[in-house]
Amino acid sequence: MSEEQTVIDIRDLSVTFHRSRKPVKAVNGVSLSVKAGEVVALLGESGSGKSVTMRSLLRLHPKGTDIAGSMTVSGRDVMALSTRELGQLRGATVSMVFQEPRLALDPVYTIGRQIEETIMRHEKVSRQAASERALALFQKVRIPSPERRLKNYPHEMSGGMLQRSMIAMALACNPKVLLADEPTTALDATVQIQILLLIRELQKEYGLSVIFVTHDIGVAAEVADRIAVMYAGRIVEEGRVGDIIRDPKHPYTKGLLGARVELAHGRDRLVTIPGSPPDLAAMPPGCAFAPRCGQASDICLRDVPPLKPIGETGNIACIQYA
């Protein structure tokens, strides 16, 4: 597979939930592609639609959810897959790691057993072969005393070890794609950086395409090749990690970076962007960020700015650059 080959292609994705009285459009016209061996971070505040975008790739939404647009993973049209085909895609071609590994693991089976079952669900191999592979995977994610640790139950492991175990399980069937949803958010800072480095190292070794969901621009900078910034269900800025960090263009991205810089300088409080994101069930007209934007003009309150190319590789949705 060539470096330039697109592995994930999301086109004009919109996702609407109908759980409450008013429909909630959690994702609104998102397009995103990820090449072979590339890491793209989806960055934004809570509720911006990052997880919903990512989960759409495996059609993990409740029944009755409206999904519009198209998605392909490794050339397969996700919306056209049968339930059986979708089951094969999950875990084999596409793996996921979550913020809370405990919720993804079964408390009554050992970790080793759960990795073996994952392998045997997707491949015709003996338990012995699956067990040997589980051991090799535990060595790969550098879990000390791997033989002994494979016999542990989830509650016997620390958060960091559990996340290493989840990464081992995610790699069990040689996936092409890893979807990571805030996998380090619940961990201490030192463990967090170890796990980020591990993900980055394994991603390179396996040539994985990764979508990494995070609310932390520092984490995104550490792990990603490209960053897509989401706000209220849309991508508002997208570009190479160095460009976004060095020269953020969208006022929202600047705000996210500003909050981070204040923290880095040891100020005693987190400087956040004033105001809060809009109610997705009652979106105001115009740019969703306008009510919080120091540079907004009348036109921003009226028209939604389209996402337009900027520079050679970036995109921006802001009237200042239209």
Ligand SMILES: Nc1ncnc2c1ncn2[C@@H]1O[C@H](COP(=O)(O)OP(=O)(O)OP(=O)(O)O)[C@@H](O)[C@H]1O
């Ligand atoms: N199953 C669901 N039913 C109804 N609404 C949902 C469902 N899943 C997500 N939402 C809503 O969609 C919006 C976007 O959620 P999403 O989880 O994608 O946000 P996020 O950017 O990943 O933030 P977080 O870090 O909090 O997960 C939120 O308003 C959320 O309440």
